Structure formats: structure tokens, C-alpha cells
Amino acid sequence: MGYNDPMRTALVLDRRYEAHDPGPGHPESPARIHAILDVLSQYRRPGLITLAPRPATPEDLALNHVPAHIARVAATAGRPFYAFDADTPTSSHSFETACLAAGGFLALLEAIMAGETENGFAFVRPPGHHAEADRAMGFCLFNNVAIGARYLQRRFGIRRILVVDWDVHHGNGTQDSFYADPDVLYVSTHQYPFYPGTGAAAEVGSGVAAGRTLNIPLPAGCGDDEYVAAFADIVAPVAVQFRPEFILVSAGFDAHRRDPLAGMTVTDEGFRALTRFLVRLAETYAGARLAAILEGGYDLRALQTAVPAVLDELGGAHAGDALATPQPRSGVLDATLDAQRPFWDLHRAGAE
Numbered sequence: 001m002g003y004n005d006p007m008r009t010a011l012v013l014d015r016r017y018e019a020h021d022p023g024p025g026h027p028e029s030p031a032r033i034h035a036i037l038d039v040l041s042q043y044r045r046p047g048l049i050t051l052a053p054r055p056a057t058p059e060d061l062a063l064n065h066v067p068a069h070i071a072r073v074a075a076t077a078g079r080p081f082y083a084f085d086a087d088t089p090t091s092s093h094s095f096e097t098a099c100l101a102a103g104g105f106l107a108l109l110e111a112i113m114a115g116e117t118e119n120g121f122a123f124v125r126p127p128g129h130h131a132e133a134d135r136a137m138g139f140c141l142f143n144n145v146a147i148g149a150r151y152l153q154r155r156f157g158i159r160r161i162l163v164v165d166w167d168v169h170h171g172n173g174t175q176d177s178f179y180a181d182p183d184v185l186y187v188s189t190h191q192y193p194f195y196p197g198t199g200a201a202a203e204v205g206s207g208v209a210a211g212r213t214l215n216i217p218l219p220a221g222c223g224d225d226e227y228v229a230a231f232a233d234i235v236a237p238v239a240v241q242f243r244p245e246f247i248l249v250s251a252g253f254d255a256h257r258r259d260p261l262a263g264m265t266v267t268d269e270g271f272r273a274l275t276r277f278l279v280r281l282a283e284t285y286a287g288a289r290l291a292a293i294l295e296g297g298y299d300l301r302a303l304q305t306a307v308p309a310v311l312d313e314l315g316g317a318h319a320g321d322a323l324a325t326p327q328p329r330s331g332v333l334d335a336t337l338d339a340q341r342p343f344w345d346l347h348r349a350g351a352e
């Protein structure tokens with residue numbers, strides 16, 4: 001594979017992200033970070049830099065969370081075990097790890113805004129997209145990507161932010177944070193019906209933000225063809241009309257064919273293709289500014305093959321176009337197209 005003038009990509013990678021321990025047998029395990037550190041220790045391409053994370057401050061967390069929630073998570077510090085719900089246990093180091101997760105993403109955003117890198121990927125845990133302003137759930141304590149979007153708005157004055165969430169689960173927390181904000185376009189592809197139950201196509205945002213939530217619910221068994229078609233027929237044309245100044249990616253890898261929790265069949269090449277769409281959109285509208293953050297993804301081998309594929313594309317590899325003509329299941333995007341046509345020109349999509 002060749003690179004013509006590769007883009008710089010900053011990686012947030014740190015062993016301290018292994019310190020949050022949800023207990024034996026929990027899929028959101030420290031081994032996920034260990035597996036990524038292991039494979040990326042061998043990964044080389046031009047333009048890679050590594051960033052040191054910092055802990056998010058209480059003020060950072062308060063960009064998206066109410067004080068009572070921050071206090072509840074902080075109160076778990078030093079306690080060997082606490083559980084916000086059956087899925088979301090904590091250990092003595094969970095609070096500090098969660099602060100480092102949100103802060104690691106903010107460090108990446110700062111580096112991009114300072115022009116030290118074009119894009120980047122924060123490999124953090126615990127993940128964030130299920131966390132609501134006042135609630136931890138679904139393995140998530142603080143909503144890292146939502147804190148990041150608010151940080152871009154408040155600290156840097158970024159006006160239009162596109163958040164693309166390709167984690168196999170719907171990011172209820174992120175949707176909730178921006179449901180009435182017309183300046184943040186939240187786009188989610190997810191298995192549906194599935195945990196957490198939200199994410200129907202008819203959930204489109206409220207008031208002046210109608211059309212600024214874009215849900216693409218997909219039945220179990222979908223794979224590269226459906227995901228690439230969703231990006232080609234919906235995500236890309238909507239993004240062109242929205243003209244984002246910054247693209248954030250909730251990059252889970254649990255839609256991967258190997259994943260044990262979900263029922264999708266996306267391959268490494270599929271994740272490569274989705275990344276390529278977003279890199280091109282970022283180059284065209286956002287000065288190439290794109291920041292990805294790890295959400296789910298519970299098969300360690302899948303993480304070790306899909307993550308390098310995404311990093312190749314963040315560098316601008318544009319390797320191959322095998323998925324250029326997807327053949328999705330008939331009608332799989334219709335509910336989203338119908339729900340979003342009042343807000344976006346999607347005239348051609350699905351019309352063949």
C-alpha cells in the first residue's frame with residue numbers, strides 16, 4: 001500500500017486504561033486495551049504520533065454531566081466494587097480511568113485544533129456512548145464523545161459537529177445530549193431491535209434540531225454491503241449538506257463478524273471503507289479534522305485486525321475499492337430515508 005503525503009494521525013494509547021476492572025468474565029475487559037497496545041506496538045506507517053492523555057477535570061465532565069452524576073462516579077474511587085446496573089460495575093480505579101478516558105479524548109481534540117495532527121484515535125476505556133447526563137449504564141460511566149463535542153463548542157467555538165457512531169449499539173446517551181442541539185448532527189448505525197432499545201428511525205431530534213439526529217437501525221445479520229450503502233446513500237449526502245467543521249467517530253468494533261455480543265457481519269475491509277468515507281468528508285469540509293474514540297468491540301482478534309485497517313485509512317491509504325458497489329438487502333434503509341427526507345435532500349437514494 002502506498003501513501004501520497006500521508007496524513008498525521010495521533011494515537012492516545014496508555015496502559016492506565018487497563019486499570020478499570022469490571023470483574024472476571026465481563027466482556028469490557030482490560031484485555032481489550034492490552035490487545036490494541038500489543039498489535040500497535042508492531043504497527044508502522046508514516047505520520048503516526050502518540051499523545052499522552054490527561055485526566056478530565058470536574059469542569060470538563062460538567063460539560064455533559066450533572067454534578068450529582070459526577071459525584072456518584074467519584075464516590076466509587078477506592079471501593080473494590082460498586083455496580084450502577086447489572087452491566088456496569090466499577091472497581092477501585094474506575095473513576096480515575098474514566099477521567100483519563102474523557103481527558104484522553106480532549107487531549108486528542110486539543111492536538112488537532114493546535115494543528116499538531118490532522119486526525120487521531122483515542123483507544124480508551126471505559127467506553128462512553130451509553131452514559132447519559134445523569135446516568136451510568138451499558139459499561140459506560142462518562143460520555144467521552146459528548147464531552148468532546150461540548151468541548152469543541154465551548155473552548156474552540158466549533159459550530160457544526162458531525163458525530164458518527166458505528167458501534168453496533170445505539171448511543172442513547174449521545175443522542176440524548178444533542179437531541180435539541182441543531183449544531184451537532186448525531187448519526188448512528190446500529191443493530192435494531194437490540195440493547196439499549198432506542199434508535200428507531202423516527203427518532204430524528206426535536207424542535208429546531210429536527211433532522212439533526214439520524215438513526216439507521218439495521219436488522220441482525222447485516223454486514224459490509226448494508227453499512228457501506230448506509231454511508232454512501234445517507235451519511236455522505238447528509239454530511240455534504242450539513243458541512244461539518246469537525247467529525248467525531250464513536251468507533252466501536254462490535255459490529256464485526258467475530259464479535260460475541262452482537263449479530264452483525266462487518267469485516268475489516270468494511271471498517272476500512274467506512275473510515276474512508278469519513279476521511280474524505282473531513283478533508284472536504286472540516287480541514288481534515290477527525291477524532292475517533294473507542295467504544296465497544298469485544299473480540300480481541302477483531303480489534304487487532306480492524307484497528308490497523310482504520311489507522312491505514314486515517315493516513316489516507318485509500319487501499320482498494322472492493323466495496324464500491326454494495327448490494328444491500330432490499331429495503332433495509334427505507335425507514336431512515338422516509339424519516340429523514342423532510343430534512344435532507346435524499347432524492348436519489350433508494351430510488352433505483
Ligand SMILES: [Zn+2]
Nearest residue numbers: 167168169296
Ligand atoms: Zn457497543
